[in-house]
């Protein structure tokens with residue numbers, strides 16, 4: 141039979157490979173032992189025992205030759221490094237905020253803004269929680285309140301902007317606790333825990349209108365705002381012809397500041413920042429960063445790292461890059477959809493999320509279906525993924541009870557510019573293999589539970 145002709149023209153990675161890092165393959169027996177030793181927690185595997193590492197897109201990016209060249213231009217002065225000023229200029233150019241405080245990574249910025257703005261007894265609404273973000277809000281004495289639209293909690297819903305804030309929920313909270321108890325709303329673009337789902341520009345404008353009436357700030361989690369901008373361009377009326385850079389800047393313009401994990405959109409291995417428009421808040425943040433991170437012109441980073449971030453900002457907004465980035469995630473997700481494997485729809489920006497609740501429907505949530513699925517995929521092929529379900533959700537800070545999230549997912553996360561389409565094929569085939577033998581899979585029990593952000597270090601055994 142002749143090979144079928146393509147029905148569409150393909151895109152390809154807008155780069156070629158200059159340096160390679162060999163991958164290691166292992167035997168199934170080796171992996172059975174490795175995952176047992178790791179307490180069935182993929183975070184506790186040694187990366188040497190991993191074949192294709194889809195644990196996270198955080199800090200796992202491949203830098204360009206332009207960024208590596210910039211690393212040699214690191215100005216490692218303790219104070220006033222020229223790389224800081226370049227980063228500050230590019231942050232203003234691409235994000236549009238007035239002031240910059242560099243931090244070692246995103247959570248450093250979350251810590252500072254939470255400590256500055258949150259008082260004991262405050263409420264912080266947000267479009268679904270993120271693990272480190274909520275932890276810092278709670279440590280500062282706040283209570284996180286989820287105000288994302290209901291569609292976000294339904295893996296089957298194909299609503300194009302599942303990251304949107306439900307304005308009614310936000311308004312109800314303001315009525316209930318009063319605007320003075322809400323220092324800011326934490327708005328993420330895209331929403332990681334919902335499956336990398338975007339928020340629309342229209343929704344952001346509405347949030348601005350509502351919060352402006354009540355004097356409530358908006359702090360953007362801009363970690364993947366570039367990927368969000370791409371979805372706005374492809375899904376929202378009026379933005380079809382706008383550039384990614386223009387959309388990103390417009391999105392930020394409706395907010396008062398941002399926390400940023402440079403390890404995602406900025407195409408680097410380490411770094412982050414806090415950006416803010418208010419001069420007084422900036423002064424406070426700049427003072428606080430010296431206590432926890434480092435002087436305000438390096439915030440825990442080497443000069444060379446700030447240079448790589450500044451250059452990453454120039455590359456992240458390039459049209460061909462963003463298209464191939466999201467295109468690769470879509471390629472993997474579409475393969476799984478074609479085989480009718482349950483995943484979160486629509487396919488997100490940085491990862492494909494497997495619906496573990498559905499795939500392992502015979503395993504109750506107390507037996508950790510997503511944790512189980514991630515460990516089974518590792519044993520099958522050495523592909524490393526991550527649990528995003530009941531383990532990640534942790535315990536309620538007041539009652540101490542397990543939180544039971546509606547979404548019980550395994551995140552298959554794609555690092556930027558690192559793997560090829562062939563790696564996606566191998567990954568998809570391994571997931572299919574595990575899916576087909578799902579009936580034989582048993583759950584897990586937790587045998588060690590750390591106090592903070594338990595998913596990182598918890599240990600399990602076969603139930």
Ligand SMILES: *Cc1c(COP(=O)(O)O)cnc(C)c1O
Nearest residue numbers: 245246247270272332363401403
């Ligand atoms: C990774 C991440 C953070 C935290 O950033 P780190 O650099 O890992 O400290 C915050 N929010 C979101 C949405 C993230 O994905």
